[in-house]
Amino acid sequence: MTASATHTGHRDRLREKLTSAGGLALHDYELLELYLFRCIPRRDVKPIAKDLIARFGDLGGVASASVGQLSSVRGVSEKTAVELKLIKALSERLAREQVIGRRVITSWSALVAYCRTAMQHATTEQFRVLFLDRKNKLIADEVLGEGTIDHAPVYPREVVKSALAHEASAIILVHNHPSGDATPSQADIEMTRTLMEICKPFEIAVHDHLVIGRENTASFKTLGLM
Structure with a gap:
């Protein structure tokens, strides 16, 4: 099995897990992986997700980090860092609507x-x-x-x-x-x-x-x- 097929299979399994069991069934790094799939489409993002959680503590810490701080993590480009900032913006907007x-x-x-x-x-x-x-x-x-x-x-x-x-x-x-x-x-x-x-x-x-x-x-x- 090629590396590409392995990544595709892993991504499909995570998506299925989210669909069938909901977000609470996933670890923080797995939720972050799902988000990173759209930012980094052709790469294994699990190490990046784990490094982000290790560096900033949790999803809230990742979302609140600056673009510069996020970009300092290996594998995170400035474009990806900006995409990650969208998590915080969406979270605040949803919470404010309540x-x-x-x-x-x-x-x-x-x-x-x-x-x-x-x-x-x-x-x-x-x-x-x-x-x-x-x-x-x-x-x-x-x-x-x-x-x-x-x-x-x-x-x-x-x-x-x-x-x-x-x-x-x-x-x-x-x-x-x-x-x-x-x-x-x-x-x-x-x-x-x-x-x-x-x-x-x-x-x-x-x-x-x-x-x-x-x-x-x-x-x-x-x-x-x-």
Whole structure:
């Protein structure tokens, strides 16, 4: 049997496994193989898939890696790296569709899942604001600050300006901790209290502040910090 026939047979078996048993029956590297089939059509991609998982930890880590980081893995061209970035874009879009236009009180788990999908694997700190209408439905979200591994600049005036532009009655603050620990820092607490005071004259409520860690999420409201 030729190498080409072997690869074709392996690909057919993986596709059949996905069709018959679903994605949960496949390992991360097998799902990645299936995706890489379309990017690298005439090559054994199992070693590449395994190297990507070993380098970035899991599928989320692969999807969140930069084009440069992905291209540094043997067998991954810049074109393939760009294709891999599509995984994250699709994941975020699908997760966002589960929460946009819905009341956060009835879709809280989906809201947290969306934030984790967008920010869990980021290697630098990002500050995001979710905007809610009078019925507490999510109407928009924006990244209003990106920074280093342990700091993202937050400009209260920009937060209020965006809230007014969206005619939002309330907001939820979200940022990630690339270190992995979701425990709010003293700086996080002080910044949240400052934002709450600045929003008050505009009758914009701050419902919560979520901190996204690698394995868990901290809620200021649940922790009694607001």
